[in-house]
Amino acid sequence: MKGISRRRPTYKYRLGKIIYGLLVTLILASCGINEARTPEQWFDFTWSGLAGCDTLTFRGLAALQRGNRQGLEESFSYTGRLQEHRELSIRGEPMGQRAGNPAGHLQTAGLAEPNGWEAKLRLEHGNWLVQSDDHNALLQGVVRLNPLEQLEEIRMAAKKTITSESGAARGTKVLRIEMDPAEATMRLKDRLLSEMELTREAGLAQLEQVPASQKEQLRNELSQIWTTGSKQLAVMLKQMKATVVYHLTIDRKSGLPSRLTSETTLNYLSPKGVPQREVLRTDNRFEGYQ
Template sequence: MGAMKIPVLSHKQGLSAVAALLLLSGCAAPGGRPAAEELNLALAGMDGKDAVTFEGSAALLIAGKPVPESALYYGGKVQDHSRISLYSLLPDEAGETRSVPVQGVKKSGRSKAAAPSFYTKLEKKNGEWQPQQSGEAGRLAGLNPLQQLEELQKPDTQVTEESGSSGGIRVLRIRLSPAEAKRQLSEELEREMQAIRQESVAESAGQTAEVREAMDTLWTQKSRELKQRIDEAEVTSVYFMKVDSRHSLPKRLTWTRTIRYPGMTDPADGEAYVTKVDFYGYQ
């Protein structure tokens, strides 16, 4: 709207297809709509808007501690539900970032320091989000907030409401099933590995056949090892959505994916990927 393909329903198809299931899965706040119904209305409200601007951040935590070089800020704009402009910022040597306006995207004004920026456009075709650029820019596709919202439309999600919601704002907790969380991760990693392979093939075009074969063998080996680790891992995927219930629109979506491997006894161990994205400027 901070690294796998199944058919993804369009917003309208997805909302109509899973609305009943969502309504069955939620809990109602006293005197309020069921949490899953609130989620359904927020997704429908988003679908009814022609454009929305967003800004967010992503980071990786290992054993509860953030990995500084993984910190990433991003933003962009959604238009006509199927086109997204997306930019990212990477920390400079001082660890600071600054938003660079891209095609009318609003400044975030995070600091005065300059930072390298990547930019890409995504378009949804045949149910799949496709980036127009490859490499680092193409990998921004994983930060696509609309794709994250589509994940919430899975029929086996658990939707509840967090305490403390007030003033026309409700906070919903959406948890994917363990099987769906692992599938989601596996597909994302598969996309990443395929992108790496394509880059490797391009870089080795001028090398000898022996070098190309060695690189292909290495890629196959690492891909197999990665898949095995994921098969053995415990994966959880939990979203929190802050909803403006007066207008039935998402205001913020926070997502935490936690991966724990066999042998980890401390609950604080493992890896956690966390993203947060704010939505504003609905049109």
């Protein structure tokens, strides 16, 4: 009888095997569910998780390269903090600029200031709006760097191509998102025109602070400058083509974004008809989710 009892599995042993089998089944099923998601479903999944967060922080780097020059022409870092789901503050500071370029192309592009900048934005009806009465094109340009705005644009885009990238780090999912060139070009054109108008309004607002004896002369000079700049912008926008590609890294465990990079390439003609090329790259890392 003793020999027979040793050969028979005990109740606890059988129960342990059953529980172990169930755990393995659940793990495999969970993996299967994750892998069964399409790239589009992965984006919707992480967007839903992000939409439920009231607080987060991010740190980013933006770099601008012009033409076929080697190396980065100019770059700066920035940080952002989201509070109460709708209130966002972004601070940026230039990291350096090339010799012989004291003004910097990021400044002329409305993306930087010599001493850095700070912008406060609020989410209203799906759009991040700058909370300032100042007609400042720079602050409006900051919206282009806001990774939360970029994710919103991806979600709202009528046309986009989302694919899965191979070789993702353990525990992550990486999506490659290419925006429709025509839609991306139109969106950027609208923003540049809006920023140009804000530049004019800012000049007129400052004009009110000068002595009356100088106001008329300065008004004429400002009008000439704005007219020239507007014509140059019109020439650039007429032939401009934009391509925008994002790479979104998702934490599989939390389902939340951990990193978002973007590469925006612009091809256009200068006022003299010379082909020009600009590439703006951003790299944002998210943390502090609550």
